[in-house]
Amino acid sequence: MPVFLGLDIGTTSTIGILIDARGGILATAKRPCILHSDEANWAEEEPAEWWRNVGEITRELVATVGLPPSEVSAIGVTGMLPAVILVDERGDAIRRSIQQNDARATDELDAFAAGMPEDTFLELTGTGYSQQLVGPKLMWLRDREPEHFARAKAVVGASDFITARLTGTLQVEHNWALESGFVNLATGTYDERLVALAGIDPSLLPPIRRSEDVVGGLLPAAARHLGLPEGVPVVAGCADHVASAFVCGASGNGDLVIKFGGAADILLSSDVPVRDRRLFMDYHIVPGLYFPNGCMAAGGNLLNWILANLAGEEAARARAAGVSPHAWLDRAAESRRPELLFLPYVLGEKTPLMDPHARGTLVGLGLHHTVADIWRAALEGIVFGMRHHVDTFLEGGLTVTNVRAADGGAASDLWLQIAADVLERPVTRIDRHPGSSLGAAFVAGMGTGLLDDWSLIRSYVEPGRVFTPRPDESRAYAQVYANWRETYERLKTLFPKLVADRS
Numbered sequence: 299m300p301v302f303l304g305l306d307i308g309t310t311s312t313i314g315i316l317i318d319a320r321g322g323i324l325a326t327a328k329r330p331c332i333l334h335s336d337e338a339n340w341a342e343e344e345p346a347e348w349w350r351n352v353g354e355i356t357r358e359l360v361a362t363v364g365l366p367p368s369e370v371s372a373i374g375v376t377g378m379l380p381a382v383i384l385v386d387e388r389g390d391a392i393r394r395s396i397q398q399n400d401a402r403a404t405d406e407l408d409a410f411a412a413g414m415p416e417d418t419f420l421e422l423t424g425t426g427y428s429q430q431l432v433g434p435k436l437m438w439l440r441d442r443e444p445e446h447f448a449r450a451k452a453v454v455g456a457s458d459f460i461t462a463r464l465t466g467t468l469q470v471e472h473n474w475a476l477e478s479g480f481v482n483l484a485t486g487t488y489d490e491r492l493v494a495l496a497g498i499d500p501s502l503l504p505p506i507r508r509s510e511d512v513v514g515g516l517l518p519a520a521a522r523h524l525g526l527p528e529g530v531p532v533v534a535g536c537a538d539h540v541a542s543a544f545v546c547g548a549s550g551n552g553d554l555v556i557k558f559g560g561a562a563d564i565l566l567s568s569d570v571p572v573r574d575r576r577l578f579m580d581y582h583i584v585p586g587l588y589f590p591n592g593c594m595a596a597g598g599n600l601l602n603w604i605l606a607n608l609a610g611e612e613a614a615r616a617r618a619a620g621v622s623p624h625a626w627l628d629r630a631a632e633s634r635r636p637e638l639l640f641l642p643y644v645l646g647e648k649t650p651l652m653d654p655h656a657r658g659t660l661v662g663l664g665l666h667h668t669v670a671d672i673w674r675a676a677l678e679g680i681v682f683g684m685r686h687h688v689d690t691f692l693e694g695g696l697t698v699t700n701v702r703a704a705d706g707g708a709a710s711d712l713w714l715q716i717a718a719d720v721l722e723r724p725v726t727r728i729d730r731h732p733g734s735s736l737g738a739a740f741v742a743g744m745g746t747g748l749l750d751d752w753s754l755i756r757s758y759v760e761p762g763r764v765f766t767p768r769p770d771e772s773r774a775y776a777q778v779y780a781n782w783r784e785t786y787e788r789l790k791t792l793f794p795k796l797v798a799d800r801s
Contacts, residue, residue, distance in 0.1 A: 300371040300748040303359070303526075304739025305352055306538060307377035307456040309333060309343075309397065309560050312351035315735040316359045316370075319749060321757030325362040326732050327355045334394060339404075339646065339654065341397035345383055345459050349523075352460055356524040367526045373464065373516070374509075374742030375535040376734040377456030380477045382435045384450040389462050392446050396435050399561060399595045401646045401654040406434035406441070413495040416575060422492060424476070424483040426575025428652040430593075432478035433496030440498070452504050457535040457738075464524075464532050465514030468504040473537040473580045475506045483571060483579060507534035509583060510745035533745035537580060539563040539591065541737025542704060544583040545759055546728045549752070552699035554691075556684050556717065556725070558707025562597030564649075564687040565589050568696055576650035576690050583737065584752045590696065592649030592687045596642045597680055598707050600658070603644065604676060609669045628712045631674035636778045638662045638671055639785050640679035647683075650690045651786070655793040661785055677713050678775075681720045682782045688721055702761075704728045711765075718765040720779060722772045729762035 299318050306313040311331055316324040329351035334342045360367055382396040396402075411419075411427040420426050432453065440447045454462060455474035462468050475481045475488070480496075480503060482489040493500050507513055515529035543555040543565040550567060557563040571579060572590040580589040605613050605623050616626030643656035660672065688698055701723050703714055708727050718725040736758055743749035 300743065301365060301369050302739040302743045302748075303356065303370050303373045304735035304737070304742065305355070305373070305375045305460065306733060306735035306738060307348050307375065307460055308538060308734070309378050312348055312355060313733060313735045314352070314355035314359050315732055315739050316363055316365070317736065317739045317758065319743065321754070323730075323732060323736070323758060324365070325359050326735070327358045327362070329354055333397070337402065339401035341400040341645075342394035343397060344394055345391035345456075348456065348460060349463055353523040353525075356526065360525060370526050370530055371748055372742035372746040373530055373532045374738035374740075374745070375457040375460045375464075375532075376538045376541045376738035377460070377535070379455045379457070379474045379537045380430065380432050381456040382432055383454050383456065383459045384439065384446060385452050385454060385459065385462070385468075386449050387451050389466070389468070391459065392449050393443070395456065396439075398430050398593075399645055399648070400435070401429045403429070403434035403438040404654050406437040407431070410434045410437065410495050414491070419492075420573050420575050422482050422489060423479055424571055424573045424579035425479070425577065426652060428648060429646065429654045430477065430578070430648055432480065433498070436496050436498050436502075450502060453502050454504060458504070461513060461532060461535055464516055464520045466517050467514045469507045469513055469534060470504050471534045471536060472506050472508050473540055476580060477578060481506070483573070509534055509536040509741050512745050531742070531746050533742045536583060536738055536741055538734040539565060539593065540580050540583055540589055541734040541741070543567070543589060545731060545734070545737045545740075545755060546702045546704050547756060547759065547761070548702060549584055549587070552697035554688070554698050554701045556701065556703050557705045558703065558710070558713060559597055559705040560599045562594040562680055562683065563591065564593075564684050565591040566691050566696060566698060572694055572696065574690065574694050576652065577687075578649060583741065590691065590694075592690070594642065594680065594683045595645035595648050596658070600642050600644055600676055600680065601673070601707075604669070604673060608672060612669060624710065627670060627673040628710055630668075630670035631677065632712050634671050634674045636674070636678055636775065638667065638675035639778070639782050640672070640675035641782070641786055641789075642676060642679040642683060650686055653790065653793070655797055656786070656790070657793050657796065659785065659789060677716055678720070678778070679782065681713070681717045682779050684717065685720050685779055686783070698723070701725045702728050704731050705733070714765045718767045719771040720775045722767050724767065725765045727762040727765070729760045731759050
């Protein structure tokens, strides 16, 4: 039976999976990644670490299953996007990656945006100007690190970098290309008007490939690194958030996926493309569908910050009791009422605000509050950000029906109940969801023709508990949410001044 390898180049870890063609998940493995933030608003990683992880993970998977390496039939890679990696003539990374949530290139973004009215840019690309675009980051590299930029043969994304190391071919998966801001949504090709905004040589941009396209076979050196035979087919791969949402079963118009990861992703399956400056636009895994979506820069990483900096005593008590600190604080926060407002913009904010100057803000704090109140306010603030996205989808004429929740934070009953109450819709937890790596492995099977039906993905995952909105809580949250939205509106002109005063 064919066996497929999926590799996920994630923000906090590299994850691998082996699946068979009958809905079986044979094994998973992971290795941590270090996120480097040497300056305010910087987010970087070491591509060499990803490559090392890929080799270790693949060997572990094959050994765990007791599988002859020759039975691995195809490989797919997924990753966060649009990360920016400069590669040289040999395909090696010239410097650390600049991650998608990096917000250093604010001046360059202003210069980039000055070259074209945003309405025109929106019509061409399907999205507005944001800190996530690749062009301003390339401008920053060109102007601040000219010695690195001069060596660059190409710029690729995280999964593309690994795929290139595996096959020796340079390409970018079509969603990296679309989110880069260089692609015309109507044609699916690079648009010279968009490339000109960054003032870069178009030759830096590799060819665009669909997720399921087979781009090559394992090179001898790569095969030795992974412990697999030479020539195993490798597909172009896919965006991590798109792959994860597809795995959740978001395959029909109106299916919404909310992802409780380090960042918070919100994706809506749609049968039509959407052009909205407040959102990102991606192609769906399934040909012919689209994924208008958003990404909040902070999600679970905000909770981890609270644990590390504000909840040391509670975390110690939790560990002494043999309970995870997250579950301990959930239990403490469950009986608290929504009194505090927490803007979760500790890394600026991407969608739907597109405001790199936004900052995390806690409003209403009193001496009677405890860290449990702050914890609950953070949970609510992140869900309020998701509700902001749902409002944006509805304002654009889209339909939001089924809501599915995934990623690590979806294990929290409290968080999902808050989500159901705030979104005023039932929320289904997806169980047995190994993440984006499953989507990458499945795409590899489809690309090689060893799988032949996109709907087969349902056999690999299971829906779990359904959280039903409580009418009284939903009515109460409606006012709290309105106050939360008002808080940002009152402060948004102050945030840039804080950055200016610090500099």
